[in-house]
Amino acid sequence: ATETEQQDLVIIGGGVAGYVAAIKAGQEGLKVTCIEKRGVLGGTCLNVGCIPSKALLNNSHLYHQILHDTKARGIDVGDVKLNLTQMMKSKDTAVAGLTKGVEFLFKKNNVNYVKGTASFTGEHEVKVNLSEGGETSITGKNILIATGSEATPFPGLEIDEKRIVTSTGAIALEKVPETMTVIGGGIIGLEMASVWSRLGAKVTVVEFLGQIGGPGMDAEIAKSAQKILKKQGIEFKVNTKVMGGDASGEKIKLEVEAAKGGKQETLESDVVLVAIGRRPYTAGLGLENIGLETDDKGRMVIDQEYRTKLPHIRVIGDCTFGPMLAHKAEEEAVAAIEYITKGHGHVNYGAIPSVMYTHPEVAWVGQNEQELKASETKYNIGTFPFSANSRAKTNLDTEGMVKILADAETDRILGIHIIGPNAGEMIAEGTLALEYGASSEDVARTCHAHPTLAEAFKEAAMATYSKAVHF
């Protein structure tokens, strides 16, 4: 397809939402063009989000473990040194491999890829300022907006991505800072605090609420995570407000105030990470040219089938409603293409897992205790600690637990909350159980291999309606 030919589908944004939709559309035989301004496909997730952060989390964990956790395992190591440049290179290799992979999949599925910035000039037409210079116009029978999100700025703190950073700067620091203050104890804050604390920085996390972990995390699990991360050396100031900052000196000064009592103090650090959430990104799209609006949080307004009030224009991913997660964006991408080609699609927003890739990992799906209490749902709780799980014991990695919440009357599983080794993998089993409407007894009567961490999941299910065997 050439750019001047009318397309069946024009996609703005080549992040997870956009690129998955493009591949799917190509597979369905649609004439599809995907426009991306970054110069690379994969969006936030592949370039500056999920993938590089997990590369650093994995390698910093390995480094930290070699430093502190080998002796009891019968491994004596000599001189251990951090080579941060190489660690960053290893991260870049992972990113490059995956983004090139997406480009390959575009070719394989006949997706027309245009590098440039798109904006609406008509209801069916976008203008693209091409990255290599010049511009072009593309028309589409359908248009899909997948422009993603950006870090929410902190008023008064100017981001330079060197000393005052968002996650983008935090995954690319050139040296380990002596001290780091993280504003916001959500997922980004805790993952990045883990990375830099393991590599040697003294990290303080300042969280506005009384609980860390961001929205959705079960309060009991969040408390446990805070305790474990504190033991690893991360300092927490919860119920604490950042009032302002001053970056003019050698150290950055942050004025903070306790929410209760109003006690004030000044925190000094070399690097400040702003991680107070992300907001939809639709700047420069020219939505005003076609009369499309965003809500008070900047999210594009859509119906159940992802349609704006102009029904041939759909929106998916971080720039609209729902959790800002890559797998959520991917599900919506597939569903949006199915709505276009078949008239029906499916995403179960009640069964989208969340994972925090700290060590131990925290993972959950469905409702937490706070939510069940708020809706006055009667529920049973089954828990099982990893300290009683044989595999966790053999691995000398026993912190955490599995917690299952099931309807008191029907035993149907309502929520699964795990803190522990490999929680992010184990939650797939929980998500499947939730999606299939399993009862906790269904899970408990399913044979699980021994010795595996997943047995903790089975035993927590057992404890929901009966008693665990090994605890």
Ligand code: FAD
């Ligand atoms: P994006 O990935 O933001 O992609 C949008 C793309 O659109 C961008 O590449 C942008 O350049 C392009 N674009 C915007 N405007 C235009 C325009 N006018 N013209 C052309 N192109 C345009 N999620 C997880 O599920 N797991 C994780 O482990 C995880 N880790 C994360 C770690 C970090 C540090 C961050 C910041 C995020 C993380 N996320 C994670 C969230 C995840 O990255 C997002 O949910 C996901 O990227 C959303 O995909 P998207 O396609 O909607 O948006």
Ligand code: NAI
């Ligand atoms: P978040 O919403 O997870 O957490 C932000 C935290 O900052 C909250 O705990 C909030 O109470 C706190 N906060 C807000 N304003 C504050 C203030 N003024 N002072 C102190 N604390 C304040 O947002 P975060 O961590 O920035 O991540 C953004 C999004 O990126 C997440 O919602 C998530 O969807 C996605 N993400 C997902 C990851 C994963 O799946 N592993 C990893 C990283 C990001």
